[in-house]
Amino acid sequence: MISSPVENHMPIWIYQRRIWACLLAGAFLLPVFMFSGTSALLASTHGRAQWFGPMQNNLVGVKKRHISARRRTVRRNYNLNPRRKAHSSSRDFFGRNLVRTTYARRDKQPVVLRGLVKPGVRLSPQKMKRAFVGSYAPGYAKSPTPIFSPATLAVTLQATARYRAITQGGGWQRIPGGKALKAGVTGNRVIQVKNRLMKTGDYPNAPTISDEYDEATEQAVKRFQLRHGLAPDGSVGPATLRAMNVSAGKRLAQLEKNLFRLQQKADEGLPSRFVMVNIPDYRVEIVENGNVKARHNVVVGRASRQTNIIKANITQANFYPYWHVPRSIVVKDLLPRIRRGENVLRKMRLRIYRKWGGRPLNPALINWNSPSAASLKFRQEPGVNNALGMLRLNMPNLHAIYLHDTPVQSLLSRQTRAYSSGCVRVKDVFKLADWLLKDTAGWTSERIQATVRAGKSKTVTLNKPVPVYFDYITAWAKPDGTVQFRGDIYRRDGELRIASKS
Incomplete structure (x- = not known):
């Protein structure tokens, strides 16, 4: 020992x-x-x-590799490319940047040298594409009316009255289960689907209805799916069938609860510029002068680690941030992985401290099975693979949650996006940063792009903080009369009903 x-x-x-x-x-x-x-x-x-x-600055070890491995290395990463040399980046045990130089000798046996280099990042074309910066183009948002607006409140009130009339008229019949319905299918269940869609205006009223799943039916199903946050594939699968079989009475109750939420926000008053995250919709709205400038897909907290409903102010844009790992993640995720023998400390470039501001600890000297290990502090170094990505938007709040980039961009394209531990990951976050910083002197799109290319940690304070709302709206109406419903992913609609009765 x-x-x-x-x-x-x-x-x-x-x-x-x-x-x-x-x-x-x-x-x-x-x-x-x-x-x-x-x-x-x-x-x-x-x-x-x-x-x-x-530790040696010039030489740590010598390794042989086949000559074909040299061709697979990332060339010209550090502008250190003398003849017949190739370079790629790596990390040492403590997360410090290393450069790996492969020399091709006459005997065709490459020698790999590793040495410490200054902090910095050279982004691949894929990473630069992710960090593309530019202003929002006109018409970026197809529907310019924000969820938090007097217009949305008014049409949601009308939609509530319409669904109340449907409920009083007997609602709609439940569609029995079975195989998925799609184009070309015939049968009685197709007629039931058409009747169900006519009740809510997705399918045009007709005196007679055929039992064929035709193109008109497919388009009506797509409209229904889009209104309910489902993948618009035009077929009635399990998820679409479950949404169709929610009773009219439950949809009415959902509208009434969210009408109450919208009315509360209208009574508070709204600023001219703000950001609104609608948690069950997995989207963020960028609002300016009563119009939506853009909408971004977001990843929110999963049901076991929910994103809190908050109101805060975005005060800073933090490029290449450090991530101070929350204690809940240390206990639930990090320590179990370390105890299983995973090389998570090196892979994630984590430094360990007994207290913030102290000296980093040597992980080899820590008894990871001790209960005291849960009290250790973990900090992830900046970089493109940092859990917060290349940008965090600081917004002081009691829950220590914020908007940020993510290295796992694939999750932002999924239909349901409740995967995080509470914070909100934003697609195209650099476009949002460009909008936030437009009133901050000297921070143009070009300067943001240059900061991303530089790869160094930098914090920019906004000239004027921008309000941000994390809210929970599962039903609302658009100005064209279409009613939107989303899944109650945190079961908070039921909590609102209990609160209203007590």
């Missing part, structure tokens, strides 16, 4: 649970250290063996 830190040494972890495997791996690595003129120390900590070699 190691009782004190090994100064000026860097650990190389060998993930084997059997000590003989660790010793075998150590015997293989020993010639590498001897070749480079370094010293090594073999130690066992929590069932793992570690080699400690002194």
Whole structure:
């Protein structure tokens, strides 16, 4: 066991649970250290063996690779490309930037040298595409009426009256389950679907109805799906059938509860510029002078780690932020992965502290099975793979949640997007940042782009804070009369009913 830190040494972890495997791996690595003129120390900590070699700026180790591996490296990353050399970036154990230089020798056996380099990021074309900055084009938002507006409140009131009349008239019949209905299918269930869609205006009223699932039926189903936040594929599958079978009485109650929410917001008064996140819709609205400038897809908290309903002010744009890992994530996610032996500290470039502002701890000296491990502080270094992505929008609030970029862009294209631990990930967040910073002197689209290219952590304070609302609206109407419904992902509509009775 190691009782004190090994100064000026860097650990190389060998993930084997059997000590003989660790010793075998150590015997293989020993010639590498001897070749480079370094010293090594073999130690066992929590069932793992570690080699400690002194930190050197010019040479840490020598490795052979096949010549074809050189062709796969990312070229011209650091503008250090002398003839017959290739470079790619990597990280050391503590998350410091390394440059890896591959030299092709006459014997065609490349030698790889690793050395510390200054902090900074060279973005690939894919990353730069993600960080594209530009102003919102005219007509960026197809529907310019915000959810928080007098117009939406008025048409939602009318829609509530319409659904009340439908409920008093007996509502609609439940459609029995069965195989998915799509174009070309015939049968009695198709007639029931058409009758259901006529009740809510998705299918035109007709004196007679055929039992064929024709193009008109498919278009009517798509309109219904779009109104309910479903994928508009035009077929009646399980999700669409469940939405159709929600009774008229429940839809009326949903409208009444959300009418109350909209009325509350109207009574508060709204500023000329604000950002509104509608949690169950998985979207954020950018509002200026009563019109929606843009809408962005967002990822919100999953049901077990819900995004809170808050009102705050966006005060800063933080490029390449540090991520101070919340204690809930440390206990529920991080520590279990470390105890399973995953190389999460290096993979995520995490530094560990006993208290913020203190010296980083050596992870090899920590007993991860101790209860005190839960009190440790974890900080992720800035970078394109940081959990907050390349940009965080600071908005001081009691719940420590904010809007931010994400390295996992694929989740932003899914139909349902409740995957986070409470914070809100935003698609095209740099467009939002450009809009937020337009009144801040000197911060043009070009300067934002240059800051992204530089790859260094930088915080910009907005000249005037912009209000932001995280709210929960599951039903509302648009000016054209279409009524929108979304799933009650946090079961808060039921809570509102209980509160209104008490």
